Amino acid sequence: MLAQLQSQKQQYRFLPQQIELLNIFFLNSLELQQKMKNELEENPFLDIHEDSETEEADARSSKDDVQDFESSEEYMYDDNPDHRSEHQNYFDTAIAPSLAIANVVTFKEDAKQQLRLLKISDKDTAKAEYIIDMLNPQGFLDRTLNEVADDMSFFFQSIVDATTITRLLTIVHSLDPIGIGTRSIREYLLLQLYSSNTKSLQVTRAIFLLEHHYTDLMQRKFEKLNHTIKVNDAEMRQVLTLIGTLKFHPVRDAYQHDPKQTIIPDFIITNYGGTVQVNLFSSKAGSVFVNQSLYDQLANHISSKDKMASQYVKSKLNSAKWFVNAIKQREDTMMRIMQCIVTIQKEYFMYGDIKYLKPMVLKNISEVLGLDISAISRITGNKYADTPFGLIFLKKLFSEGIADKSGEIISSKVIKSLLVDAIELENKKQPYTDQDMVNILSLKGYNIARRTVSKYRQQMQMPTAQIRAVWA
Secondary structure, eight states: OOOOOOOOOOOOOOOHHHHHHHHHHHOOHHHHHHHHHHHHHHOTTEEEOOOHHHHHHHHHHHHHHHHHHHTTHHHHTOOSOOHHHHHHTTSOTTTOOSSOOOOOOOHHHHHHHHHTTSSOOHHHHHHHHHHHHTOOTTSOOOSOHHHHHHHHHHHHTSOOOHHHHHHHHHHHHTSSSTTTTOSSHHHHHHHHHHTSOTTSHHHHHHHHHHHHOHHHHHTTOHHHHHHHHTOOHHHHHHHHHHHHTSOSSSSOGGGSSOOOOOOOOSEEEEEETTEEEEEESSOOTTTEEEOHHHHHHHHHHSOTTOHHHHHHHHHHHHHHHHHHHHHHHHHHHHHHHHHHHHHHTHHHHHHOOGGGOOOBOHHHHHHHHOOOHHHHHHHHSSOEEEETTEEEEGGGGOBOEEEOTTSOEEEHHHHHHHHHHHHHHSBTTBOOOHHHHHHHHHHTTOOOOHHHHHHHHHHTTOOOHHHHHHTO
């Protein structure tokens, strides 16, 4: 029987201009500079003010050149070689290298070069390169498939689903070093085992353990595992020893010595007499403007009958106005969000100690400022702030809060940081158990339950004490 049903539902959709605005929010300083350069080349109604400081610097440079020319005769007959002094002109004396700087290729650049040799479409190549850029320094993809799909959809301005990400990850996994793009140590261990001699009995047992009993393995339930896979203690130790010979991070040691990349911060945070101040590192809102006089000249010369030309000119003018407003809106939003973060995390920015970091999520900022969570996420997603205690990645300031036994709310990042420090300093032959780390945290003033320590250790993909002792 046929029937007609009428339903009403709310559905939020982003308009194309909203998506473009969020993309501009996401840009860091260097990316915004390139974006402005592209817009200036494509839109004749966009113009930029000349930087007076640059002109002054050029004037000083020209003056210095004259002085160098006038005094050049003093050095003309100097027998001392000047290659050393010329070399030092490019480096601070304290950090001037004594050897030539080696050209080091990072694992991401190497992976992209391999990717371009594969017979895949240009779209898949671009999206796979985007995934490679998202990998952490150890070669892992530490974000969920839905998060990656969401970011990629915004960047490419087309819908990308989790299934597509899974297919692209299969391509990335095939690159060298093996396992880059895996999402956990377990997945990386399995990938190594599958690429080895899978006919070996020990390899088969190791794969079975990692695939079906990984939780039991991490929780040291060896008696249960012995009974499940029907092996004795000696055979179980052989399997554990085999797993211990595998690598735990896709990126090899040779890639760890990447050249130091220059990070241009987006914010400057200073502390004067207990007052934390926030400033943009470089403001672009006042430098780009709409060239209205050029539009007026063209409008006077275009015939009213030439509708296509008139429409084209108006569209370019509207596009220029929108872009200028978007740059201003970006910087206004950035300042509002950063000032709100500083207000919440004032003690952290005053002292620079992670123990002062308070629990904070995107929703907290959204409730205070009345902004959409997606806008806050784009602003804080890839930007840095220069502080008196060094550069900080804004995304690292966000963390969930937990309550200790006394009811005090503590940032999860504080606890994780203390756990990492404890494990790094432990005796590798007799590593700390979860209860030992509970006691260590208690001595530092944090009364955390053992199950919480176990939960955070697993989130950081750190094995149990017994497994760490076997793999030491």
